[in-house]
Amino acid sequence: MATTDPALQPTAPTTGxxxxxxxxxxxxxxxxxxxxxxxxxxxxxxxMGIPVSGKNLFPSNIAGLPTWxxxxxxxxxxxxxxxxxDFLVAMNAETAREDVQTLEPGAGVVYDExxxxxxxxxxxxxYPVPFDKLVAAVCPDAKLRRLVRNTIYDGVLSYLLDIExxxxxxxxxxxxxxxxxxxxxxxxxxxxxxDYAEATFGQKxxxxxxxxxxxxxxxxxEGNQAAAIGCLMAGVxxxxxxxxxxSSSLCESLIDLMRKYRIDKATGKATFAIVxxxxxxxxVGMVIGASWVGARAMTSTSGPGISLMGEFTGLxxxxxxxxxxxxxxxxxxxxxxxxxxxxxxxxxxxxLSHGDTRHPMLLPSSMRECYSMAMDAxxxxxxxxxxxxVMSDLDLGMNIWMSxxxxxxxxxxDRGKVLDKATLERLGAWGRYKDVDGDGIPWRTLPDTDxxxxxxxxxxxxxMGQYSERGDDYQRNLxxxxxxxDTARTLVPKPEVDxxxxxxxxxxAFGTTxxxxxxxxxxxxxxxxxxTSYLRLKAYPFTDDLAAFIDRHDRVYVVEQNxxxxxxxxxxxxxxxxxxxxxxxxxxxxxxxxxxxxxTDAVLAQEGLAVxxxxxxxxxxxxxxxxGGE
Amino acid sequence: xxxxxxxxxxPGRKLNRIGLDVSQYRGGKTTLCAGCGHNAISExxxxxxxxxxxxxxxxxxxxxxxxxSKSPAYFLSQSHGFNSVHGRMPSVATGALLANKxxxxxxxxxxxxxxxxxxxxxxxxxxxxxxMVYIIEDNGxxxxxxxxFSPTADVGSTLKNGVVNDLPPIDTCIMAIELGATFxxxxxxxxxxxxxxxxxxxxxxxxxxxxxVLSPCVTFNDHEGSTKSYSYVKDHEEPLADLSFxxxxxxxxxxxxxGTTREVVLHDGSTIVLRKLDxxxxxxxxxxxxxxxxxxxGRGEYATGLLFIDQHKRDFCTTxxxxxxxxxxxxxxxxxxxxxxxxxxxxxxx
Numbered sequence: 011m012a013t014t015d016p017a018l019q020p021t022a023p024t025t026g027x028x029x030x031x032x033x034x035x036x037x038x039x040x041x042x043x044x045x046x047x048x049x050x051x052x053x054x055x056x057x058m059g060i061p062v063s064g065k066n067l068f069p070s071n072i073a074g075l076p077t078w079x080x081x082x083x084x085x086x087x088x089x090x091x092x093x094x095x096d097f098l099v100a101m102n103a104e105t106a107r108e109d110v111q112t113l114e115p116g117a118g119v120v121y122d123e124x125x126x127x128x129x130x131x132x133x134x135x136x137y138p139v140p141f142d143k144l145v146a147a148v149c150p151d152a153k154l155r156r157l158v159r160n161t162i163y164d165g166v167l168s169y170l171l172d173i174e175x176x177x178x179x180x181x182x183x184x185x186x187x188x189x190x191x192x193x194x195x196x197x198x199x200x201x202x203x204x205d206y207a208e209a210t211f212g213q214k215x216x217x218x219x220x221x222x223x224x225x226x227x228x229x230x231x232e233g234n235q236a237a238a239i240g241c242l243m244a245g246v247x248x249x250x251x252x253x254x255x256x257s258s259s260l261c262e263s264l265i266d267l268m269r270k271y272r273i274d275k276a277t278g279k280a281t282f283a284i285v286x287x288x289x290x291x292x293x294v295g296m297v298i299g300a301s302w303v304g305a306r307a308m309t310s311t312s313g314p315g316i317s318l319m320g321e322f323t324g325l326x327x328x329x330x331x332x333x334x335x336x337x338x339x340x341x342x343x344x345x346x347x348x349x350x351x352x353x354x355x356x357x358x359x360x361x362l363s364h365g366d367t368r369h370p371m372l373l374p375s376s377m378r379e380c381y382s383m384a385m386d387a388x389x390x391x392x393x394x395x396x397x398x399x400v401m402s403d404l405d406l407g408m409n410i411w412m413s414x415x416x417x418x419x420x421x422x423x424d425r426g427k428v429l430d431k432a433t434l435e436r437l438g439a440w441g442r443y444k445d446v447d448g449d450g451i452p453w454r455t456l457p458d459t460d461x462x463x464x465x466x467x468x469x470x471x472x473x474m475g476q477y478s479e480r481g482d483d484y485q486r487n488l489x490x491x492x493x494x495x496d497t498a499r500t501l502v503p504k505p506e507v508d509x510x511x512x513x514x515x516x517x518x519a520f521g522t523t524x525x526x527x528x529x530x531x532x533x534x535x536x537x538x539x540x541x542t543s544y545l546r547l548k549a550y551p552f553t554d555d556l557a558a559f560i561d562r563h564d565r566v567y568v569v570e571q572n573x574x575x576x577x578x579x580x581x582x583x584x585x586x587x588x589x590x591x592x593x594x595x596x597x598x599x600x601x602x603x604x605x606x607x608x609x610t611d612a613v614l615a616q617e618g619l620a621v622x623x624x625x626x627x628x629x630x631x632x633x634x635x636x637x638g639g640e
Numbered sequence: 641x642x643x644x645x646x647x648x649x650x651p652g653r654k655l656n657r658i659g660l661d662v663s664q665y666r667g668g669k670t671t672l673c674a675g676c677g678h679n680a681i682s683e684x685x686x687x688x689x690x691x692x693x694x695x696x697x698x699x700x701x702x703x704x705x706x707x708x709s710k711s712p713a714y715f716l717s718q719s720h721g722f723n724s725v726h727g728r729m730p731s732v733a734t735g736a737l738l739a740n741k742x743x744x745x746x747x748x749x750x751x752x753x754x755x756x757x758x759x760x761x762x763x764x765x766x767x768x769x770x771x772m773v774y775i776i777e778d779n780g781x782x783x784x785x786x787x788x789f790s791p792t793a794d795v796g797s798t799l800k801n802g803v804v805n806d807l808p809p810i811d812t813c814i815m816a817i818e819l820g821a822t823f824x825x826x827x828x829x830x831x832x833x834x835x836x837x838x839x840x841x842x843x844x845x846x847x848x849x850x851x852x853v854l855s856p857c858v859t860f861n862d863h864e865g866s867t868k869s870y871s872y873v874k875d876h877e878e879p880l881a882d883l884s885f886x887x888x889x890x891x892x893x894x895x896x897x898x899g900t901t902r903e904v905v906l907h908d909g910s911t912i913v914l915r916k917l918d919x920x921x922x923x924x925x926x927x928x929x930x931x932x933x934x935x936x937x938g939r940g941e942y943a944t945g946l947l948f949i950d951q952h953k954r955d956f957c958t959t960x961x962x963x964x965x966x967x968x969x970x971x972x973x974x975x976x977x978x979x980x981x982x983x984x985x986x987x988x989x990x
Contacts, residue, residue, distance in 0.1 A: 466722040
């Protein structure tokens, strides 16, 4: 495209326009109030029935540092991050030039006029907008301008990309329903942006939106919010937490929900306790104390908090006390990149704490699973009498995703083996750590009941729960705990397997990587004719399905968002060398959510199919039916 | 409240108000050193629970790690106990009591468990005023790892091998008072009468009752040069008042001369009677308490007895406005919102 400044071009009808297949990146300074404007964009596309996703790339800072928000609309339903940006909104002077330089040829750029970007590249379409002038006209009060300035770019994009203005107004009304004054101002700003674009640019962008019908009945939600609803529905009663990005919004959402829906109507009192603890050690200690007494208790944290929870997790494992722990994973050893995403805590969490320890982990991929696995975690933790981790990540937890609405839980709660009178009579005698059922899970008693008391300890104990330093007592206990972990295999959610009949290649992924795999499989097929089967892990420990899947294929690629192939390391601990020899890795650890292009290119390179970008097949993408997540 | 017990009381023995004899409050045989102050404290706890007619089924015993923290195994074998991790008992107790606020909790810690590794959790327990009895069995050293100094050791105090402590001690009572604990006491494992009265008062208090009990380590810290030895503490104990406890269920008229005693009435109607000694000490005066404890310590003495009490501050369970029933016992009908609530939440996201 040779156009440099469409403002100078005569209005012409757009031909060969790409419809419902584009990504918009909004580059702003954090603290400048762009969140509402970006939500309006996502919501309007969603309301138009177009599959959409949003990724917030923000700094660990309150105000003044660069932040980028990427919105992807895709008619095939691909919601993973797209590597290439089609349309840039450049509002940040500090990053604007670099942002423009990284664009693919043909991209469009809306920018704040004084930034004067149009001379930078001849192969882009530039749309300068005098934001200060426009905002001054609609918002006389200079102090409020910051809050409405960004809405102007919504109006400009509405015109350029054909995102219906009516839907934007609807989205804005929903967003600011309780702030009438802000709503009026933002409505004016929206209109001002639209009118300016219409009057100035005439020609629309080479990307555009058109109404579809894929989002009816669906919801837009963040994973931490979905998990909080899951905890609410799981009947959690004790919550202890310590603020940490990207986990905080889970407990904060939960606080809001509990205050609304868990106050006893008759007395006005709370059927829950939520404590902001002094640190993550105390948070998990409170969870263990509460679970020991029989409450459903949980905490939520991220990597640094997981490290601190190590000792208590070992206690929970060895003394056999339930605990539900969410890990909203972020990047890095140490403080790392607190506001970026990764799947880097798998190995350290699976084996958290000293001595021989193993912990079940659930691996949600979607909003539905953030919700349902929260409930699963409580059931499993009480059934297995051990800490259970839910391994979400920043991408899942803090970004907005489309989802089918959540179904009401039809199953009763599984409170596990809590001894009652009838069971005691059936068993005849009771020992706290006796394996009477052969599944490695003993019966426990709760305080404040008629059942016998025992002394819970992290020190050596025998089957009766008495202090013991005897080697045979210790070994018998450890062997039973290993049996219990094998029982966990039969209780955790099974993987989702899609076996393609002739595929020699298998892909394995989990968590947020799933969405890039869906798209990557289509690319592999379209660009190189490479058919792939796919297994999505939903939990650790692994079930038999994993070995069976590896057996069916010549080579298996495990795709994960960490440097050290941590999931493969866990597989290596239990798969035989013949199977492990078939396993290869595709790794992504830049802190940005993984994208399909990276997976496709890596698999093709390892397969020796260097002509990666072969002509796309005409056929529609086979996996595109997965519109809007599950 | 259940009052189920183990064996029937043996005939001819003294029974308490719920018909139990003292043996039913005992625990396992101690494995601590003969003469250890901690064993004396366990005995006082057993007596106090017997005298008060405590239902052991309604008690939780908690501890951290160390010699002190072993002791919950040596009393109240019919109560659930939790020997947790080093310095972190406060958080376990917090979770436990939030899960079931109808339980009474006795936490046993040590001076290392509280003053060193656990100082953070101790601080926040005191702040929250969690309703529990928190006992520090304070011997100024780490017994289980063979006698290293702990943070409550005094400047100039020596180890057996002659090493001199050159860092100032942490005074857990001053900290507790400053931080908002509502019952703060110091006592001595060898002062049977005072400790017994304090324990009963602490168990009757609604809020955090923090007792720092000087409890000499007969193996590693009972020598000349130690300020936590049995003889040193015995010689330097300065009771602030002659203390007795009258439980709510005993109808005893207290006879005293005008102006010689103070009475502190507790939440359950029990009374602490403080008979004046040298000075008229008012344990409800925070500033006065801090001044007296500091001054006494400055003289190398230990002010003992009830140092501070505030019967009116809200305890943590009240602050959180918990329902009357234990959270752990709530049925699913009260903890899982209805289908309509979920539908409403879904509508918000559309």
